[in-house]
Amino acid sequence: MPFSDVVGHDGPLGLLSRSIARGSLPPSLLFTGPEGVGKRLAAQAVAEALNCLSPVRGGVRPATGPEATAAGRPARRRVPARPVPAEHATLVLPLDACGECAACRRIAKGTHPDVLAIEPPDVGALKIEVVRPAIAATAYRPFEGRCRVVIVNEADRLTEDAQHALLKSLEEPAGGSVFVLVTSRSGVLLPTIRSRCSQVRFAPLRAGDVARLLTERHGFSVDDAFAAAAAADGSPGRAVASAARGFRQSRDSALATIQAVARGTSPRARVQAAMGLLAGKSSAAGERDELMTRIALMASLLRDLALVASGGRVEDLANGDLAAPLAELGGAFGRDRALRAYDAADQAIVALRRNASPKIVADWLAVHM
Numbered sequence: 001m002p003f004s005d006v007v008g009h010d011g012p013l014g015l016l017s018r019s020i021a022r023g024s025l026p027p028s029l030l031f032t033g034p035e036g037v038g039k040r041l042a043a044q045a046v047a048e049a050l051n052c053l054s055p056v057r058g059g060v061r062p063a064t065g066p067e068a069t070a071a072g073r074p075a076r077r078r079v080p081a082r083p084v085p086a087e088h089a090t091l092v093l094p095l096d097a098c099g100e101c102a103a104c105r106r107i108a109k110g111t112h113p114d115v116l117a118i119e120p121p122d123v124g125a126l127k128i129e130v131v132r133p134a135i136a137a138t139a140y141r142p143f144e145g146r147c148r149v150v151i152v153n154e155a156d157r158l159t160e161d162a163q164h165a166l167l168k169s170l171e172e173p174a175g176g177s178v179f180v181l182v183t184s185r186s187g188v189l190l191p192t193i194r195s196r197c198s199q200v201r202f203a204p205l206r207a208g209d210v211a212r213l214l215t216e217r218h219g220f221s222v223d224d225a226f227a228a229a230a231a232a233d234g235s236p237g238r239a240v241a242s243a244a245r246g247f248r249q250s251r252d253s254a255l256a257t258i259q260a261v262a263r264g265t266s267p268r269a270r271v272q273a274a275m276g277l278l279a280g281k282s283s284a285a286g287e288r289d290e291l292m293t294r295i296a297l298m299a300s301l302l303r304d305l306a307l308v309a310s311g312g313r314v315e316d317l318a319n320g321d322l323a324a325p326l327a328e329l330g331g332a333f334g335r336d337r338a339l340r341a342y343d344a345a346d347q348a349i350v351a352l353r354r355n356a357s358p359k360i361v362a363d364w365l366a367v368h369m
């Protein structure tokens with residue numbers, strides 16, 4: 001997959017493409033950022049750009065998301081004071097893979113002899129035996145490509161032995177070799193590993209970009225895509241993984257609860273509204289999980305409500321498909337109330353993580369919205 005096909009991450013992708021074009025790509029890279037946002041795909045794009053037989057120079061693609069300008073900084077958790085202006089800039093890629101030549105196709109299929117991808121097992125650690133052959137291979141010139149690339153996915157699962165074995169290669173990689181370590185938990189890696197690598201940070205994607213990706217590449221309907229994206233916290237991977245859990249229904253319940261709270265002024269009516277949040281699952285753990293999901297979705301809706309109340313644009317809403325009911329709720333939920341309710345939802349999730357009773361948390365939240 002060329003850089004131009006990776007959604008979002010304009011900052012990191014532009015940086016990588018520029019470095020490759022100039023021949024100044026650091027040989028040891030650490031891709032960090034939340035799970036499922038496209039780090040592994042970006043690593044593959046690096047391997048393709050380095051080995052493509054007919055690379056594309058000076059390509060462009062539309063810029064996506066605020067991370068275009070805020071590369072590496074954590075995603076904005078709060079509703080901005082003013083709506084973020086639309087960025088219709090383009091991402092310039094000085095060098096990119098074609099995605100179609102024999103080298104690109106083999107890298108995509110995982111059969112290129114010079115691109116070694118180390119994937120973790122389903123369960124357990126990445127052991128030294130798995131890493132050694134890749135390290136040994138980097139002692140030789142690439143077989144047919146220009147550059148040997150070793151991608152270690154979920155590098156945080158490397159055993160300490162395996163990390164020690166990698167250290168020397170990361171410090172002085174053999175000529176023509178590039179190591180890309182990919183992780184969503186870089187803190188777990190040995191400090192010596194982290195310090196030898198150049199870190200490239202990937203931020204969560206905008207909900208709108210996640211929804212677009214889900215409809216275009218994963219066959220989601222528009223409604224399902226928006227519902228899944230709202231709950232996925234900027235991670236398409238997480239959205240796809242959890243789609244089976246029926247987010248749309250959960251989001252409908254979250255919206256219905258906000259609407260009931262907006263109508264009900266007495267504490268009694270509020271507690272009645274809270275009933276809508278509880279799914280009535282048979283197991284306590286199931287009930288807690290579903291309530292967390294519903295409250296996370298509620299938080300996403302409340303953030304949108306604050307944005308609507310601040311005069312934000314529909315394109316910036318995480319739940320853009322619900323613009324009409326959100327606008328209707330604007331009468332009951334102004335910006336300040338929506339933000340207070342958002343804070344309460346945040347606190348409710350923390351309480352649930354600490355094992356508070358789902359019923360008590362739901363009641364408390366409905367009264368504090």
Ligand SMILES: [Zn+2]
Pocket residue numbers: 051052053054055097098099100101102103104105
């Ligand atoms: Zn190519």
